[in-house]
Amino acid sequence: METLTTIGALRARLGPDRRAGRTIGFVPTMGYLHEGHLELVRRARERADVVVVSIFVNPLQFGAGEDLERYPRDLARDSALLVAAGVDVLFAPGVADMYPEPMQTVVDVPTLGGRLEGEVRPGHFAGVATVVSKLFNIVQPDHAFFGEKDYQQLQIIRRMATDLAMPTEVVGVPTVREPDGLACSSRNVYLTAAERAAAVRVPQALDHADALVRGGLTDPAALETAVRDFIDAEPLATAEVVAVRDPATLEPVTTLGHGPVLLLLFVRFGATRLLDNRVIGGA
Ligand SMILES: Nc1ncnc2c1ncn2[C@@H]1O[C@H](COP(=O)(O)OP(=O)(O)OP(=O)(O)O)[C@@H](O)[C@H]1O
Ligand SMILES: CC(C)(CO)[C@@H](O)C(=O)[O-]
């Protein structure tokens, strides 16, 4: 695996592959890798001749007072995992490599990006869309892989790629979970032992919702209330967002039982926000 830190070096490395007709698979990350990231890499390895992973903790997507400074980082460990996973190129730029000048250009998907996590983290998704479009321009991938755990992010990137006619296929990958069901996430490391034990409440809330819908519940508001109560019954958990939405548009739905709906959760344990979701009520 080659590790490159500048845009020029990466372009020089990938140019011959592209000219030779080799396909490029791309996995953008913020590092501190876990099994979820490695599953994205496996999907990329299956689909593409050359696999590129980026590790970049993008300041544009962090708001004031968020965890930009303390976001977990371990490039040596990440590199070893990526070598073992058969990655060809690691792109690990510094902030000055990615943003030599303050960015004047912003890519925003304001309707999809303004709701749900966008309400809790104003400007977050413009920061994500801007860095992902810049990374796409740098890597020029044929396929790019994103986790369904960050469901809203995946929908926003799909929409951005469609709206801007980007020649990259955006591929969603199902959420990888710990043995007790908690979604793998770099931020799980922030949890105390007690919070980590309590965090199983999040996937259990998805199961609970699934059971309620299978049992005939038809009112989305009643489902949101039931799930919120289920989460808040765990003393260490605070349900921040419990939303039943259309899986494609993220618009509220008026009834359950007529096709799939998305249940999206943000649950706080102390200062740590965990995300999870499930599409329920499908065939
Ligand atoms: N459990 C998971 N299963 C599948 N994909 C995942 C999982 N967790 C993260 N990803 C995906 O990995 C990519 C990089 O995500 P990122 O580096 O932010 O990791 P993260 O664990 O989501 O971090 P954070 O804890 O900050 O949310 C994103 O496409 C994200 O959706
Ligand atoms: C897509 C991404 C790498 C952009 O910084 C980030 O939002 C993430 O890790 O999900």
Ligand code: BAL
């Ligand atoms: N959604 C993953 C990246 C972030 O939380 O900033």
